[in-house]
Amino acid sequence: MAGFAAALGRYHRRIGSRWRAHELMTQAVLTLAYLEGGHTYRSLAAGNGIPRSTCHTYVQEGIKVLARRALPLTEVVRLAVKAGWPYLIVDGVNIPTERIAAGFTKKQHWFSGKHHRHGAAVQTVAAPDGELLWVSGVLPGKTVDITAARRLGIAEKVLEFLGLLADLGYIGLHPQAITGYKRKRGEKALPAGKKAANVALAGLRAIGERGNAQLKQWKVLANDFRGNPRRITRIVKAVQTLQYLIRQPFGPARPDPTRDHIVTRFTRKDRSLAP
Numbered sequence: 645m646a647g648f649a650a651a652l653g654r655y656h657r658r659i660g661s662r663w664r665a666h667e668l669m670t671q672a673v674l675t676l677a678y679l680e681g682g683h684t685y686r687s688l689a690a691g692n693g694i695p696r697s698t699c700h701t702y703v704q705e706g707i708k709v710l711a712r713r714a715l716p717l718t719e720v721v722r723l724a725v726k727a728g729w730p731y732l733i734v735d736g737v738n739i740p741t742e743r744i745a746a747g748f749t750k751k752q753h754w755f756s757g758k759h760h761r762h763g764a765a766v767q768t769v770a771a772p773d774g775e776l777l778w779v780s781g782v783l784p785g786k787t788v789d790i791t792a793a794r795r796l797g798i799a800e801k802v803l804e805f806l807g808l809l810a811d812l813g814y815i816g817l818h819p820q821a822i823t824g825y826k827r828k829r830g831e832k833a834l835p836a837g838k839k840a841a842n843v844a845l846a847g848l849r850a851i852g853e854r855g856n857a858q859l860k861q862w863k864v865l866a867n868d869f870r871g872n873p874r875r876i877t878r879i880v881k882a883v884q885t886l887q888y889l890i891r892q893p894f895g896p897a898r899p900d901p902t903r904d905h906i907v908t909r910f911t912r913k914d915r916s917l918a919p
Contacts, residue, residue, distance in 0.1 A: 735856060
C-alpha cells in the first residue's frame with residue numbers, strides 16, 4: 645500500500661498536480677477497493693465521506709498509474725528466458741460486460757457466441773506453473789482466441805526464444821506452437837499416439853488456467869462490467885501490475901505453486917503491499 649501511494653505521489657509531481665483534498669493513502673485504498681471488491685463509485689464515496697465525482701477521478705487515476713507499470717510481453721519473455729523456463733502458456737478469457745447498445749441492423753461485436761453473453765476478449769500468458777505473467781488489451785467479445793493471438797503477435801514474440809503451449813482453439817496459430825491434435829474429417833477416432841500426445845499436452849497446458857483464475861479473482865472483472873468495455877484494457881493492465889507485487893513471479897520470494905492453499909506472507913488485507 646505504501647509503495648502504491650508513493651507511486652501516486654510521483655505521478656502527481658510529474659503532471660504538476662496541485663494540492664489534493666485527500667491523502668495519497670486514501671486514493672490508494674479507493675483504487676484497490678474498486679479493483680478487488682468490485683464496489684461502485686457511489687458506495688466507495690459514501691463509505692469514505694467524499695463526493696462521487698472525486699472518487700471516480702481518484703480511482704481512474706490510480707488505475708492509470710498501475711497500468712503504466714505493467715510489463716510488455718517482450719520484457720516478460722526476456723525474464724522468462726533468464727529464469728530458465730522452457731515454455732509459456734497462452735489462453736483466452738472472456739470478461740463479462742453489460743449489454744452493449746447497438747441497433748437491430750448492426751452487428752453485436754461484443755457478444756460472444758461461445759459464452760452466450762456480452763463481454764470482452766482478453767489473452768493471457770502464464771508461466772509453466774500457471775502464474776499470470778501478461779494480459780493483453782481487450783478486443784470485442786466475438787473475437788476468437790486464435791484471431792486475437794494473431795492480432796497481438798503473441799506467437800512471434802514468444803517463439804523467438806521459448807516454446808508456446810496452447811489449446812486446440814489455437815491450431816494453425818504458428819507452425820512451432822504446440823496445440824495438440826484434432827480428429828480429421830472422416831476419422832472416427834484419433835490414433836493412439838495422437839491421443840497420448842493430447843493427454844500429455846493437456847496435463848501441461850491446463851495449468852495455465854490458473855492464470856485466468858488469478859485474473860478473474862478481482863471482482864471488478866468477475867462481475868458484469870458497467871461502462872465502456874474499452875476501459876477494461878487499463879483495468880487488466882493494473883491487475884497485472886498488482887499480481888507482480890503480490891505473487892512475484894520472477895522474484896526470489898515467490899510462493900511455492902504446489903502449496904497455494906497455504907497462506908503466504910501476503911495476507912488478503914495486505915494484497916497491495918510491494919515486496
